[in-house]
Amino acid sequence: MQTIWFGLWGILWAAYFMLGGFDLGLGTLMPVLARSEEDRQTIRNAIGPFWNGNEVWLITAGGVTFAAFPTTYGVMFSSLYTPLLMILFALIIRAAAFEFRNESKSIVWRKLWDVGFTLGSFVPALLFGVAFANLFRGIPIDGEGVYHGNLLSLLNPYGILGGVLFVLLFAVHGAIWLTTKSQGDLHRRAASMARKLWVVLLVVAVAFFIATSSATGLYENYWNLPVLFGIPAGAFAALLAARICLAKKKWWKAWFSSSALIVLATLFGVAGLYPNLIISSIDPKYSLTAANSSSSPLTLKIMLVVALVFVPIVIIYQAWAYNIFKHRLTEKDLGHDGY
Amino acid sequence: MDVLTLSRLQFAAATMFHFIFVPLTLGLSILLAIMETIYVRTGDENYKRLVKFWGKVFLINFAIGVVTGLTLEFQFGTNWARYSKYVGDVFGSLLAIEATVAFFLESVFIAVWAFGWERLSRRTHLLAIWLVALASNLSAFWILAANAWMQHPVGYVIRNGRAELTSLWAIVSQKFVLLELVHTLGAAYVVGGFFVMGVSAYHILRKQHVDLFLKSFRLALVFSLIFSISEIIQGHLNGVEVAKVQPPKVAAMEAHWVSESQAPLYIFQIPDPDKERNLVQIGSLPPLLSMLAYHKPDAVVLGLRDIPKEDRPPVTAVYFSFRLMVALGFYFAIVSIYAMYKRNRLEESRWLLKVMLYSIPLPFIACQLGWIVAEMGRQPWIVYGVMRTRDAVSPIAASQVAISLPAFIVLYSLLGLAAFFLIIKHIRRGLGAEKV
Numbered sequence: 001m002q003t004i005w006f007g008l009w010g011i012l013w014a015a016y017f018m019l020g021g022f023d024l025g026l027g028t029l030m031p032v033l034a035r036s037e038e039d040r041q042t043i044r045n046a047i048g049p050f051w052n053g054n055e056v057w058l059i060t061a062g063g064v065t066f067a068a069f070p071t072t073y074g075v076m077f078s079s080l081y082t083p084l085l086m087i088l089f090a091l092i093i094r095a096a097a098f099e100f101r102n103e104s105k106s107i108v109w110r111k112l113w114d115v116g117f118t119l120g121s122f123v124p125a126l127l128f129g130v131a132f133a134n135l136f137r138g139i140p141i142d143g144e145g146v147y148h149g150n151l152l153s154l155l156n157p158y159g160i161l162g163g164v165l166f167v168l169l170f171a172v173h174g175a176i177w178l179t180t181k182s183q184g185d186l187h188r189r190a191a192s193m194a195r196k197l198w199v200v201l202l203v204v205a206v207a208f209f210i211a212t213s214s215a216t217g218l219y220e221n222y223w224n225l226p227v228l229f230g231i232p233a234g235a236f237a238a239l240l241a242a243r244i245c246l247a248k249k250k251w252w253k254a255w256f257s258s259s260a261l262i263v264l265a266t267l268f269g270v271a272g273l274y275p276n277l278i279i280s281s282i283d284p285k286y287s288l289t290a291a292n293s294s295s296s297p298l299t300l301k302i303m304l305v306v307a308l309v310f311v312p313i314v315i316i317y318q319a320w321a322y323n324i325f326k327h328r329l330t331e332k333d334l335g336h337d338g339y
Numbered sequence: 340m341d342v343l344t345l346s347r348l349q350f351a352a353a354t355m356f357h358f359i360f361v362p363l364t365l366g367l368s369i370l371l372a373i374m375e376t377i378y379v380r381t382g383d384e385n386y387k388r389l390v391k392f393w394g395k396v397f398l399i400n401f402a403i404g405v406v407t408g409l410t411l412e413f414q415f416g417t418n419w420a421r422y423s424k425y426v427g428d429v430f431g432s433l434l435a436i437e438a439t440v441a442f443f444l445e446s447v448f449i450a451v452w453a454f455g456w457e458r459l460s461r462r463t464h465l466l467a468i469w470l471v472a473l474a475s476n477l478s479a480f481w482i483l484a485a486n487a488w489m490q491h492p493v494g495y496v497i498r499n500g501r502a503e504l505t506s507l508w509a510i511v512s513q514k515f516v517l518l519e520l521v522h523t524l525g526a527a528y529v530v531g532g533f534f535v536m537g538v539s540a541y542h543i544l545r546k547q548h549v550d551l552f553l554k555s556f557r558l559a560l561v562f563s564l565i566f567s568i569s570e571i572i573q574g575h576l577n578g579v580e581v582a583k584v585q586p587p588k589v590a591a592m593e594a595h596w597v598s599e600s601q602a603p604l605y606i607f608q609i610p611d612p613d614k615e616r617n618l619v620q621i622g623s624l625p626p627l628l629s630m631l632a633y634h635k636p637d638a639v640v641l642g643l644r645d646i647p648k649e650d651r652p653p654v655t656a657v658y659f660s661f662r663l664m665v666a667l668g669f670y671f672a673i674v675s676i677y678a679m680y681k682r683n684r685l686e687e688s689r690w691l692l693k694v695m696l697y698s699i700p701l702p703f704i705a706c707q708l709g710w711i712v713a714e715m716g717r718q719p720w721i722v723y724g725v726m727r728t729r730d731a732v733s734p735i736a737a738s739q740v741a742i743s744l745p746a747f748i749v750l751y752s753l754l755g756l757a758a759f760f761l762i763i764k765h766i767r768r769g770l771g772a773e774k775v
Contacts (some may be wrong), residue, residue, distance in 0.1 A: 049454040052405065052448040062412055063435035070427020077416025078733035085743050086418055088410045089750055095406040096754055099399050103761045112583075145420065146734040295428040296503040306436050314443045321447050324458055336707060 001300050003080060005068040006277070006290040010270030011062055012262060014263040016057035017128070017166075018173075020257075021262050022165065023051040025174025027094065027121025028167065030114065033178065039186050040114065041334045046181035049100065049325040053318055055091065058186050067303050070107060070278040071145065071293035079139055079278075081148035087124045094120025119246040125164040125170045130154055133162020136216045136269050138279035143286045145302075158215040165208045168267065173258045176242065179251045181329055194254070198243050205239065217279075218272025228271050235264035343732045345740035346418040349747055351714075353410055355707055356751045362706050364478060365524060366531015367397045368472035368678075368726070370559060372465075379465045385551050392770050393535065393555070398453055403448065403758050407751070418740065420732035426502045429495050429510065430485055437481035445474035446468040463731055478719035479527075480520055487515040488556035489722050490713065491584045502725060515584070518577045525570040526709060529671050530702040532563030536678070537699035538766050543685065548770045557682060564679050567671035574668060582632035585723060587650060588716035589632055591657040595642050598717075601626035604638035610654045615644050652718045656711060664708040667701055674698065686729055 026033075026047055035039040068078040077084055097117035101110055137158050140148040175194035179187055194277065209232065213219050222228045226248070238261035245254035279295060281284035327333075340348075347597045371393055378386035400590070412434060417424050442639065452467040459467070485508075487495075495502045496507030510516075539556035543549050589595070594610040594617055595602065606622030626636040633640075643651055674694065681688045721728040 034697065049450040050449050052402075054441065055405075055409070056443045056446045059409060059412060059442060060438040063431070063438040064755075066412075066415065066423060066427055066431030067435035068431075070431050071424045073416045073422030073427060073431065074423035074733070077413055078418070078458075078735050079419050080419035081735055083732075083738050084411075084413060085746070086737070088413060089746065091409065092406040092754065095402050099402045100757055100761060103764070144734065145424070184599065223486050251706070266560065288570070296498075299504045300431050302507055303432055303435060306439055310439045310443075313441065314447075318443070318447050321451050325454060 001304070002290040002294045003275075003299060005064075005294065005305065006270075006274055007302055008019045008062070008275075008304075009064060009068060010267055012057065012061040014266035016054070016061050017170075017266050018049055018259045018262045019050075019057055021125075021170040022173045022177040023041055023054055024121045025167075025172065027117055027174070028125060029171050029178075029193065030118055030121075033175070033186065035185075035189075037332065038331075041187055042182050042329050043178065043269030044098070044101075044117075044270040045329050045333055046178055050322065051098070053321065059184060064303070064307075069277055069288075069290070069293045070182055070295060072288045074152055075141060075145035075147075075288060075293075076135075076278055078145075078212075079141060079149075080134075080154070083127045083131055087127050087135070090120045090123035090127075090218045092120075093117075094124075095297045102234070107178075118140050122167065124248055125167045129163035129166025130159045132157045132166075132266075132269060135278060136162075136212065136218055136234065136273060137213060138216070138281035139286075140282050141278060141280045141286055142282055145288070148282065150320055158211055161204070161208050161211055165201075165204050165265075168204055169196060169258075169262055172242070173262060174254070176251065176255045179246075180255060180326075183328055188220075191249075191251075195243070195246055198246070205236075212272075212324050216272070221272050221274060233267055235261055251284065252338045293298040340737065340741070342418075342735060342737045342740055343729055345737060345744055347419065347728065347741060349744045350411075350414055352744070352747055352751065353407065353414060354714075355710070356409055356755065357404065357407040358706060359703060359755070360400050360407065360708060361479075362527035362530040362703070363400050363534060364397070364404050365475050365527035366529070366562075367393060367534065368468070368475050369528070370531055370535055370555075370562065371397055372468045372472045373558065374555070375465050375468050385554070388770050389520035389551055389555050394453075395765050398449070399762055399765075400448060401588050408751055410747075411447060417687055418733050419721075419731050420733035420735075420736075422726065424501065425726055425731070426722055429488060429492075429502055429504045429689075430458050431486040432504065433481055433488070433510070436749070437478055439484075441474045441481060442519065445471055445478060448474065471742060477526060479524060480516075483519045483523055484511050484516045486512065486713075489517045491515045491521070492630060492722050492725050499726075501538060502722070518573070518580055521573050522570070522577050522709075524567045525573060526706050528566040529563055529570060530706060532559045532566065532675075533695070533698055533702045535559035536563060536695045536696075541766065542697040543694070544692050544743040546688065549561065549686065551623055551683060551770060560675065560678055562680060563671065567668070567675045571668055571672055574665075579632065579634070582640075584592070585717065587643070587646050587713075588657070589642055590646065591644045591652045591654045591716055592630055592661040592712060593640075594658040595628065595640055596644050596656055598639055598642040598645045600629060600637045600639045602628040602632075602638075604628040604631065608657055608658065611655045628766050636660060650719060652716045656715045660708040660711040660715075665711065667705040667708070671705075 026043060029038065030043050034043055056095060065076070085103060095114045097113040101113035103118070105111070131154070133153050134156075137156070140153065142148060172194055175197060177189050178190035179194065182190060216286035238257050242254050242261060245251070245257055275289045276287050277290060278288040356405045371390060374386050374393070375385065378390060448470040450465045452464065455464055455467060491501070493513050493515065494504065494506040496505050497503075513561065536556050536559045539552040539559065542552040543556065560656060578589070583745035593604065594608045596616055603623040604627035605620050606624070607619065608617045608621070609619040611618040628640050629636055629638040644655065678685075678691060678695065681691055685692065717723055719727050719729070721731045
């Protein structure tokens, strides 16, 4: 049961990174992709109907951490206090940028919110990467779950590499998303951006893959069970597939490939982490695992029923909503700014 | 200040700010759904204009409610890690169920509704707003079930050094959940009703689209009348239940120091917690307190002096918040009844319209006061009788919270001001700018 929940925990975070990833990535890229007010409106509307539903995957991933692994929840988020609050503040500013920007025609006002939108997208992407890389590497917690470090101790080379990797993964994912939603010049710029960033992503991903072997113990699980190497192999296949689809102008296939890439990249870390949720870099015996930090069997059972019933329902209606708004944006759509 | 004080202030600031937006979302979602239903059933374009007008306010308000709710969930981890560890087995699952069952529904369909005017059939579009309204209220149920558990924990056992779930059914079906739900939703509907009445009154006063705003005024009036009256009756039942399960809270709500039977209710008091008495005590009405709390004149009402000092809630804040909330509750009912009486002569009743306009903030204030009573009245416990607030706080450096608390206040103030001015701007613009 605890193993099932560990898996679900990883999948929920992967789902958030896959869905939230493109809206965060596209927000990050907005200043380089958009050249006119119309471009900016297109980018905003390309995300508009989706970002809110995407963010609920974050809330659910958080909620599930709380429900299934309460000790981990407390230790993880109190240890990562400053980065987590920075993420939340950034997401708040970003949401406000969606709502408030078009309420005034003032150029200063709009510029201000555009900056907020980009920072609000970039900061979470970076910090989620830093946070997860540090979880893979281990953080200094003692037997009481007290964190003996600070924000700077998270900004080690491996942590920063993880942050850069996330920003690039999301940026490529976001640029590909825009290729499916835009037309003309903006569409061409998005495609060319995706291709350019893809090269950088490839380099950083390989670097991260190698650095993981020296900075973390993640590969131990892989050597014990070599079939797991299928996950990173799949991730690299998805990375290549994304590039091939971009070359063939199969935009949606490219997007699904980069989605698979993000999911598999997340699971690559999660599979290596098992059974640990938080590795203590002070002493492995202080590590929090799926076994020693989980909820009672009854809670896990109830939550499993809830998850198995409702998550498929959520997926169905969310897919339905995506299907309604999957069309390329035209000028007519831009006049109708729902948010 | 220490981590505990800072964390409490931060949580209070974050929750109170969050709860400015939530009740309006709850109330307005249903009013919007009703207006759109009328539009779809009658085909009257006027109602579509109304839906678009109120819908814009709703969307701004909704977005701020969502993002401020996000920080609340994560603060249990960041600032209340020991709480999370000790009761997460019970409490965490309620929050996770809320996200999975209700919050997804709300967030997906609000976007479908906002962006879907041109892309969906009228009926599907209508379904979207009803799903939003339903999901918002369902969301409230799970969150309030979690809060009710903190007020009156049931369905758990202390095992393995923590609270473990024994019956989810016991938690969601306890009387306290129902009472809290009806009371909070009722309050939210009064917020929504008074908001719509007040804004409509503004436009009727300015003689803009009077016909349309009379429609929304009357609709909101029916809503406000029902819920402001039910709130009083039901609020009393709430008090009775609190008297049964949390006697110290009632003692603080009434600034009642000495245990006695035939306990009187005082019209006005100023508590003096240091001397364990009231500085001022005017207008004794015996045995009204015993009657109200236990429906028996001879019932003994526990006094604060009989509660150990370390177990007493802060009296002054709880007492005044409760009094003011009750006064406001009666005010809402009286104003609604009077407006109902004048419903066909609203245009001539200019001072009534002005009263309605300036009453907009009052239900918001009443909600805040209600939560002060509920949460401060539960102190020093975070989970009543099970865990003290001081044992719940995270083992983190005070400096982190000393930075994050002002950051919260600055960010939320700017956000609140921006939302406030945008909503006002939109309201002033009126229906003219809305395309049909």
